[in-house]
């Protein structure tokens with residue numbers, strides 16, 4: 001029986017860039033945000049990639065938090081990721097101004 005008589009040109013390419021999307025979701029999406037005239041690179045993170053005993057201090061509320069907490073990593077674009085700071089999601093939203 002002719003099971004291959006679908007017209008050509010109607011085959012959908014389902015494997016577009018799906019693997020890339022999964023990687024982006026896992027590692028967070030890097031965006032640029034301007035706060036008070038200062039440009040920041042911002043990346044969300046699940047906190048699951050870090051070492052187990054890692055702790056960060058949120059520069060906005062000065063509270064520490066550990067791995068497994070979804071949070072925001074941000075650094076001034078004029079510097080580099082080695083100057084990055086870790087914010088609680090809600091603290092990053094409230095934060096306006098300079099980090100350093």
Ligand SMILES: [Zn+2]
Pocket residue numbers: 058059060061062063087088091
């Ligand atoms: Zn905070």
